[in-house]
Amino acid sequence: MSRSEKRHQSHLGRTYAAFIKHLSEVGKLDAGVVECAAVSVVNALLHRIQPEEAKDLEAQLPRKLLEFLPKEGPDKPARQYGRTRDDFLKVVAEDLRKDVSEVEPIVRAVFLGLREHISEGEAHDVESNLPPDLQDLWRRTQ
Incomplete structure (x- = not known):
């Protein structure tokens, strides 16, 4: 691996680590949960919005x-x-091996971290692509 490639990989690692640290801090999530929660919530979110978005x-x-x-x-x-808020929470609960009643605060924490990481315009675009009950959950992070 060239020095340039090593620097690039190092930068990617630092960017990811900063993102995870931020999620942990704003969401008050345990270190053992934050990475899995980020992957689960982002994955579910990407499957709920239009492919171009x-x-x-x-x-x-x-x-x-x-x-x-x-x-x-x-x-x-x-x-x-699925398409509903309950479906979303069930998917995250399955991924994290938690009861569905435990995951809404985790989802809100990840949504908050995401909203602070992406542009305001992108946050609005994501919101407008979500069904109403998920829009409410996305907005509750403000």
């Missing part, structure tokens, strides 16, 4: 976070994400 959101997220997102393929069937 998902690409726009991905462009503002740390690349290293995107590397952790599950990949769908011919050997792995597509997951059913």
Whole structure:
């Protein structure tokens, strides 16, 4: 690996670490939960918005976070994400192996960290792509 590639990889790692640290601080999430929560919530969110908007959101997220997102393929069937707030919370609860009653504060914490990480325009675009009950959850992070 060249020195330039090493610097680039180091930068990606620092950007991701800063993002995770920020999520942990604003959401008051335990270190053991924050990374898994970020991956789960971002993945579910990307599946709830229009594909073009998902690409726009991905462009503002740390690349290293995107590397952790599950990949769908011919050997792995597509997951059913549903459209409601309850469906969203169930998916996150399954991923984190928690009861669904425990995950709303975690989702709000990740949403807050995301909103502070992305541009105001992108936050508005994400909100406008969500169904009303998820828009409410997204707004409650303000």
